Amino acid sequence: MRVRLDVSYDGTDFSGWAVQPGRRTVQGELETALTTVLRVPAVPLTVAGRTDAGVHATGQVAHCDLTGLPDGLLRRLAGVLPLDVRVRSLRRVPGGFDARFSALWRRYEYRICDQPAAAEPLRRRQVLTWPRPLDVASMAAAAEQLTGLHDFAAFCRRREGATTVRDLQRLTIERDGAEIACTVVADAFCHSMVRSLVGALLAVGEGRRPVDWPPSLFALGRRAGEVSVAAAHGLTLVEVGYPPDAELAVRAEQTRARRA
Template identity: 65%
Template sequence: MQPGRRTVCGALTGALVTVLRVPVALTVAGRTDAGVHARGQVAHADLPSDLNPEWMVRRLARLLPPDVRVRAVTPVPTEFDARFSALRRHYRYRVATTPYGAEPLRARDTLSWPHPLDLDAVNAASAGLLGEHDFAAFCKRREGATTVRHLQRLSWTRGADGVVVAAVSADAFCHSMVRSLVGALLDVGRDRREAEWAVALLTRGERVSDVAVAPPHGLTLVGVDYPPDDELAARAAVTRNMRRSPL
């Protein structure tokens, strides 16, 4: 929720309040930058126990704007927390490398890239970024927030249609981290930087100004993973503990 600004959280909360006629506090799995898409976002709220999930999905479809949809409503244990119980988040970044750019029907979620893209160099640099590190060089710092993250997947593939897809997964992401990773690696792929340069950024303890931030529209949150029900509370307790930089 952001005062005076249209957000997905605000639209969904407003629709829930209209349906239930009581205040609703919504907790989401994670924030996305303005302009970033999400087709796998997860949120939780305390709702009446006798609520019919299918009815709620249909009711929300009538109230929500056309660019916001709720695909399912599911009862969960009281220990479930959409944010703190999450094990990892999955993103995809789409880059069209064809001479004509992105297909018109995918222009809203695909970056048109007018440069060559060496996937071998990009994947070599990506492999060096995997693991638990302080990603301060790739993050917009927030007061009191850690920039230590466990990057579990960062791989690039090119489809027959000429679209390159970067698959990025981590336990969590700090502000602008995915877009900064993509921006840095695109510079590697167009031979403006060496692969070692991207990896060396992990030794920097602050935001680096020469790391390009890729445009938001190419990025989509595609999924969030959670543990079994009997491990939800333990996972939330672990996540709430402040991470410290690895030695």
């Protein structure tokens, strides 16, 4: 049977999601825990989005195929997993469900505190502390011009054979007390895209770049060296959206074809 896992983790001490030799990763910890509890040689996981080193998640989704769903599996996993990663729920899903390719969108949130004296110490691992005040209105105006279907090559670290065309469905910048919340929703993201978008908007917020500068970078068609990549710890994967069960398999096939 196919099983969906909803996962959260503090990415501070992880070298990202994906398994890497000699490094501690979220996937590595989860697959080790599953093989230990289920007493099987391997349980490969497919994930909705591979987060980078230091990036957190409260709404990550993965799937695996099991011969059955044992009673108490969630509790037993909690007993062997480290405290910085948790499987929040486990449930059987249709065979057409694919955590990666069935997804309609991913929602990330990047948090910034531009009032250092008001920075909350308990949130230092999830919020970027910025040393100077930021113009949120200018950042929001620039963000509005970035939404839509574009080639985001200027904001991505290109990977061989991978497209940088994405549908950026939402990018909002809002003041939330001493913090600024940057909400980003897209069908998918290329490598370092969210953090690069935030880096460009920070330059606008400080007044170092005009409001129309970030969208002007679309014309480059290549990585923009002048765009800084914001620190990883301010970024959290919050939610992944999927279609109704009857449409899961069709969505997965459509996504695979588009990526190809």
